[in-house]
Amino acid sequence: MTPENARLARLRGGLAAVEVGARGIESVARNTACTRLRAIVIAGLTPSEVIKKVFNAEGDAMSPFAMTLTQNFERRLLGNGGPSLLTAYREKGLLAPTEVKITSVEDAAPGDRPMARSRRVSETQRLLDLKHAGDPRAPNLILSPRLPLEIVGVSHPVKLAYLVASDREPTYRIGVIKSFADRGGKTDKTDIRAACREAAVGTLALRQHIERRGGDPEIAVDRVDMVLRAPGSFNPRLFAEMRAESELASLIRALSTAPADLDEVERLLPAGGTLADPVMIERLPNNYRSACKEHCALWERCRAHALAAGQPIILGDLAAEQLAAAGSIPRALDLLNGRGRPPDNEAEATLMAALRDAGQVLDRIANG
Amino acid sequence: MADLLHVAARLRALQNGQAVPTVSQRQVVIQPHARILTLMSMAGEDTSVHAAAFGGFGEPAQVFVVADPRRRDDQNALLRELLPLFEDYYAQCRATGTFPQIWVSSTGALGHLDTLADRLRFTDEPEIRRLGELWTYAGERSPVAGQQALISASGALRLHYATGQQEAEDEHLLALLTWIDPPRGRDIFAAVATAEETPMGVKTDPLFDRSSLQPAIDDFHKAGSDAERAFHQTRIQHMLEGVIRPIYTATQRAMALLGQPRWRDNPALDELTQQEGDEFERFMQARDGGHFLPYHDSAKAGAMKIAARERAVTNVEAGMLRHDHAARERGVVKGSVLRGQLVDVREHHLGPWLFEYDLVLSSHQDSLHLRPGDELWLMDGAKLSMEIAEIERRGPFTWVTGRVGDGKRAAKKMSVGPTLDFGPGAPNWRSIGLELGQMSIRLTNEPWTHGDLLPPATPSLHPKPANLRAAIEDLT
Numbered sequence A: 001m002t003p004e005n006a007r008l009a010r011l012r013g014g015l016a017a018v019e020v021g022a023r024g025i026e027s028v029a030r031n032t033a034c035t036r037l038r039a040i041v042i043a044g045l046t047p048s049e050v051i052k053k054v055f056n057a058e059g060d061a062m063s064p065f066a067m068t069l070t071q072n073f074e075r076r077l078l079g080n081g082g083p084s085l086l087t088a089y090r091e092k093g094l095l096a097p098t099e100v101k102i103t104s105v106e107d108a109a110p111g112d113r114p115m116a117r118s119r120r121v122s123e124t125q126r127l128l129d130l131k132h133a134g135d136p137r138a139p140n141l142i143l144s145p146r147l148p149l150e151i152v153g154v155s156h157p158v159k160l161a162y163l164v165a166s167d168r169e170p171t172y173r174i175g176v177i178k179s180f181a182d183r184g185g186k187t188d189k190t191d192i193r194a195a196c197r198e199a200a201v202g203t204l205a206l207r208q209h210i211e212r213r214g215g216d217p218e219i220a221v222d223r224v225d226m227v228l229r230a231p232g233s234f235n236p237r238l239f240a241e242m243r244a245e246s247e248l249a250s251l252i253r254a255l256s257t258a259p260a261d262l263d264e265v266e267r268l269l270p271a272g273g274t275l276a277d278p279v280m281i282e283r284l285p286n287n288y289r290s291a292c293k294e295h296c297a298l299w300e301r302c303r304a305h306a307l308a309a310g311q312p313i314i315l316g317d318l319a320a321e322q323l324a325a326a327g328s329i330p331r332a333l334d335l336l337n338g339r340g341r342p343p344d345n346e347a348e349a350t351l352m353a354a355l356r357d358a359g360q361v362l363d364r365i366a367n368g
Numbered sequence B: 001m002a003d004l005l006h007v008a009a010r011l012r013a014l015q016n017g018q019a020v021p022t023v024s025q026r027q028v029v030i031q032p033h034a035r036i037l038t039l040m041s042m043a044g045e046d047t048s049v050h051a052a053a054f055g056g057f058g059e060p061a062q063v064f065v066v067a068d069p070r071r072r073d074d075q076n077a078l079l080r081e082l083l084p085l086f087e088d089y090y091a092q093c094r095a096t097g098t099f100p101q102i103w104v105s106s107t108g109a110l111g112h113l114d115t116l117a118d119r120l121r122f123t124d125e126p127e128i129r130r131l132g133e134l135w136t137y138a139g140e141r142s143p144v145a146g147q148q149a150l151i152s153a154s155g156a157l158r159l160h161y162a163t164g165q166q167e168a169e170d171e172h173l174l175a176l177l178t179w180i181d182p183p184r185g186r187d188i189f190a191a192v193a194t195a196e197e198t199p200m201g202v203k204t205d206p207l208f209d210r211s212s213l214q215p216a217i218d219d220f221h222k223a224g225s226d227a228e229r230a231f232h233q234t235r236i237q238h239m240l241e242g243v244i245r246p247i248y249t250a251t252q253r254a255m256a257l258l259g260q261p262r263w264r265d266n267p268a269l270d271e272l273t274q275q276e277g278d279e280f281e282r283f284m285q286a287r288d289g290g291h292f293l294p295y296h297d298s299a300k301a302g303a304m305k306i307a308a309r310e311r312a313v314t315n316v317e318a319g320m321l322r323h324d325h326a327a328r329e330r331g332v333v334k335g336s337v338l339r340g341q342l343v344d345v346r347e348h349h350l351g352p353w354l355f356e357y358d359l360v361l362s363s364h365q366d367s368l369h370l371r372p373g374d375e376l377w378l379m380d381g382a383k384l385s386m387e388i389a390e391i392e393r394r395g396p397f398t399w400v401t402g403r404v405g406d407g408k409r410a411a412k413k414m415s416v417g418p419t420l421d422f423g424p425g426a427p428n429w430r431s432i433g434l435e436l437g438q439m440s441i442r443l444t445n446e447p448w449t450h451g452d453l454l455p456p457a458t459p460s461l462h463p464k465p466a467n468l469r470a471a472i473e474d475l476t
Helices: A003-012 A021-030 A035-042 A047-053 A064-081 A083-091 A114-132 A189-212 A245-256 A262-268 A278-283 A299-308 A317-322 A329-337 A346-367 B002-016 B072-095 B107-120 B126-141 B153-158 B173-180 B188-196 B206-222 B226-258 B268-288 B299-323 B325-334 B408-413 B430-444 B468-475
Strands: A102-104 A141-143 A146-151 A154-159 A162-164 A173-181 A223-229 A236-243 B035-040 B051-056 B062-065 B102-104 B150-152 B338-351 B354-363 B375-378 B385-394 B397-404 B419-423
Touching (some): A021 A154, A021 A189, A021 A245, A064 A083, A114 A146, A146 A189, A189 A245, B035 B107, B035 B226, B051 B072, B072 B126, B107 B126, B107 B150, B107 B153, B173 B226, B206 B226, B325 B419, B338 B408, B354 B385
Parallel strands (some): A173 A223
Antiparallel strands (some): A146 A154, B035 B051, B051 B062, B354 B397
């Protein structure tokens, strides 16, 4: 066990580490200011795992129907050597008829044991090195690759859907497979953004690998490929070379925000405190937002905390912004109702006047 | 300030532990014959209908359930059962010259119906295709401002109430209803948390799927006899009825709340009713004529639909500003409505029988969106317009002078003193057709800016300036 891993194990306080994966790392970028989420992910846990193991409640569960569908769609694309995925690329003219080299990392080292996972990492790295050395045997498609991503000095292995590159390209692009249907302009933009950010996690891992080998990380471009399902069928719809610079930038920004190293994570907890203790989890500062429900199993606890603390975010992002001068719901109510101590400063006085005006307008509106 | 209105309303709701009304007039048309449609899909299978509940306002639901919607034949059988319900309803509406109205529980349910409409109208089976086409009317209308064909209950309630929670949380219909009508003697947040445990969307709870529904469906597939299969079918039916009926009931409750006499009539909705009726008739005539409903619009159709949607936004806003008290007050706060005291009426005698009138208003609005040259219309009473000529700030007041365009006779009779509201002109729904016709003519010939061919050069007859750049710069 490396010293970092030993420190992480100590932080987890006996809880077994789980693979946070690209989705877990991506979720950190959705709420950069949430120290609680970041500390949990860095420690090798997920909010869902914390809910289950620490709070002994039901974590986020995926419906078995949705899970079956996702697995079947991925199997359809990545199974049997990936001919379906290759066809999608060839039909779009992104791979020439001669570019048919496919390697499945999962097939090379099957199984769920740590040894097999580790072998999949080294096999992926070997294939990447082939490509970067200009070896013509480098595959055009690497299916189910596994790459380590280093965050605050700790390596988090990330399983990706696939990597793709034509023979003339210097390195790979990350591909992500999502089983939701492509509905053109009606496809949920949040889902697409999340998928791109998930792929961007892979791009970061690829860049780190190139850098470790002494290459120029920028050859891994900020473009990602995404495969969705045609509505009502299992036919793939490929969206190649999608711009993901903003997703990549948000991810880099999120991962470089404090706590940016293990020391900082450890300092968040008192001596002897671990993440296995519910009190310690509650102690970690959170940043409850309206979008937390979409990606974090701890949202209900954070909401309860925000409510108890009278944080304006309880009323939404707009309220949090508008009531910033008051700082809390009780104070905002005092200003609205003209109670309590007089305004502390000019910002509060302005807010008080605006709130009272708004209250009067509201009376006129509602009473018609 | 306009944003702060919402925030102040939410603060009050939080303080009271109960939602507060934010309007006094009804914001949506409630058709007495409206139908409530609640659909449940299987997780991951966005284009499936696992269960459907259908009924009129105040009527019990007819519930249809299929054991496993992934079995195409079973799924189509369920959809075929739904077709006559909609076919009859649409026919009745057409016969009486009105439009059908479908109520669903939430925005998610609205999206699901739209997804289904897009999918079903491209199937091979004519009956299923027909159902998809009928649903497409509601789906295509749903993003258009002021539409009354497909109403989400949570969306309609949100137009009338503000709660003490986040806007996204209002999408859960039962939670929203709990805020509006909280149980007595119970903490509102505890009550809302309990409400949130009841699924109100289009999917069942994943834990319920895992513990109950999936095992039942597995049993259904493994059944060795028809009797056993029928038993499991009934079991699944009971399970899903337990999920779908509360959603249907909550939608009914939302309609009942909005139908209460406490909401005063809103004349702005009369125009929307008329417009929706016209749209429906046009849609059905196109179906009668066998016109194809494409999945993707052509560039031309897309441009026309965007233009129509933009016009609809303007018209709805203009109508609401005229007839809806709350919208007017919000318009005053935002500055899209000029509210001022008439301080002077100036008559200019330009010649025999030729007069011009200027109105001078003094307003103490903090925010006003006005520029010289803007045309504003008197929002109550006589039909009178004025073009803004001058805007001057005098201490806390803004003095606005406007030259009267239409309604000079009314202006002549005006006396100083009253407070007047000026804003955009009355909505003109008929002009959409004319605009689209004009656009169609323009789009018949591709402009050279969008094509490969350059138009032939047409040299100017004027002498060329010695320094072309300097001549152009002089123009500015």
